[in-house]
Amino acid sequence: MTSVRESARPRTPADDENAEAGARLRSVRPAAVGLSSSRLTPSGRAVLGTGVAACAVGWGLGYAEALALGVAALAAVAFALVWTHPTPSVRARREIVPIRVARDETAQGVVVLHNTGTRTLRGMRAEDRVAGVPVFPVDLPPVPPGAEVRARYRLPTDQRGSVEVGPMLLVRGDPLGLARRVRECGSAETLLVRPRTVPLPVLPAGRTHHLEGPTSDTAEDGTLTFHSLREYVLGDDMRRVHWRSSARTGRLMVRRMIDVSLPTTTVVLDTGQDAYRDGAFETAVDVAASVAEAAARSHFPVRLLTGGGLLPLGDGHDPGADHVLDRLSLVSAESRHTLSDALDVLERLREGDTLVVVTGGELPLPGERLGRMRGRFDRMLVVRVGVSAAATTALGVPQLTVDLLDDLVPAWRREAMR
Structure with a gap:
């Protein structure tokens, strides 16, 4: 998995413009902190078992070499647990850019990590899930106190549909890879993968229509006809209120009109x-x-x-x-x-x-x-x-x-x- 890292920098106006025009990011909020626990990795459990067995053999049979090996293994496990025990003071979130994308186009997950503590954070990794499958581990660079870093990874868009992304896991491991502390950040978001499209002209029909399309939300009364009823919303023309239906339903109902001169x-x-x-x-x-x-x-x-x-x-x-x-x-x-x-x-x-x-x-x-x-x-x-x-x-x-x-x-x- 290849990730693109960004150095610590403040958010610029260009970032805001891109988010509003093309990305339309949603759910950009401080991460909700879930369960945080320090536990051994499969390698850590293997080293722990080896250490216990070596100590037992060395102590019971008087093999000093086996005993030393067992003590070293147990010491390494203890070091890993001590390394990952402190809970890092950090805020994390994940953004999806953009939230809607055509099939096979690029969509990215952007991990934003802000160090709120007084020490540099090292060995941090973000792990995300796509459609419930843990994927995309992203190694984060060291984060100085008060700084913010970002890391990007590409989301799969080869299949059309609604893709659930997250929740994201923030992982801190020891240098030996024997233990790690895992914290769940934020909630799941949805990436909508749309169909691919190509630009096409509108087929001309045989009637006389507004060929350039409507220029406003309404048209001349002579081309409007009743289509259905809907609930009143602020700004609706009160002349289109259907009072009999409003009295029957207990809610203010208005006529929804359509322009029959427009080609359907x-x-x-x-x-x-x-x-x-x-x-x-x-x-x-x-x-x-x-x-x-x-x-x-x-x-x-x-x-x-x-x-x-x-x-x-x-x-x-x-x-x-x-x-x-x-x-x-x-x-x-x-x-x-x-x-x-x-x-x-x-x-x-x-x-x-x-x-x-x-x-x-x-x-x-x-x-x-x-x-x-x-x-x-x-x-x-x-x-x-x-x-x-x-x-x-x-x-x-x-x-x-x-x-x-x-x-x-x-x-x-x-x-x-x-």
């Missing part, structure tokens, strides 16, 4: 594991995330569906790209839901503008059902992952075939220009 992009992700060969499902998630992110960054409405149902994207009609990527970070392939289940959910929803179906190439497509969907959407596209172009079947709707995420960009741009 509906992304259907097939989560049936039988539809994909090895590794293809992750590419399919990346494709769905790229399509949804493109619409969300243009402030167009987005709907995400899987065989399990409609994925919630927050209270607002414009969820933002962050909500879209966070939600797709947690989807997984399963055997109980198929593309047909996702189409069942889609048939119960209102029609939209653009429909993109992302699926694998291991199962035949329900061509008849997909053909019926085309009449409910202005633009429809099927993206198949892990299938050759020669193996595609005629559906009456445009199809794209990709093996890697980077294959999507040129094919998508050609489709957008049609």
Whole structure:
């Protein structure tokens, strides 16, 4: 494990700017001190056992050499326990930089150690856990009194999902490696590994829309229609309070309106594991995330569906790209839901503008059902992952075939220009 050490220095304004703009660090707090105990390492226990046995043999049989060896071993164990007995006066924390990252991008754990005592701290090591597995021992440099040091290590981001990091252990060992004092610092934090995405243009639909996206959170009343009810929050227009529902629920409820002139992009992700060969499902998630992110960054409405149902994207009609990527970070392939289940959910929803179906190439497509969907959407596209172009079947709707995420960009741009 390779770590990058930083010399003792005060925090600079550049550090604060980086944390706010790119890292968005969370839980940067003094470490909560857990149990602290000094105990022997496996090597220490072996030396202790050897010392006891050597002393017994030397004393019982009169071997002076064995007795001397046993006494030396016991003395080494005693020295190690005395070395690690004092509890170091230190504050420690661990930061995750950044807290959200795309798959295979760099995320780091940053150990911050502040010496609050009067003596230089030596032999300190930070040990962290990722997904419950103890990993990443980081040897810390000597810390003078009142100084602060930092050490960095890279976190694994090769698998999409929510990764629990911590709690961190602060370890102080003796020079012989026979004993160590362990203290638990802070609590576990979560690193969210998102899907990879590529920049895509929004597919133009057949209706007249705000092509440049909405310029505010509201639109002209002529393009607004009722969508649902939600609880009142400070700043809501009181003219949109639904008094009958408010009286029935005992809470102030307001109408949530949507702008029907904005093109709605509906992304259907097939989560049936039988539809994909090895590794293809992750590419399919990346494709769905790229399509949804493109619409969300243009402030167009987005709907995400899987065989399990409609994925919630927050209270607002414009969820933002962050909500879209966070939600797709947690989807997984399963055997109980198929593309047909996702189409069942889609048939119960209102029609939209653009429909993109992302699926694998291991199962035949329900061509008849997909053909019926085309009449409910202005633009429809099927993206198949892990299938050759020669193996595609005629559906009456445009199809794209990709093996890697980077294959999507040129094919998508050609489709957008049609």
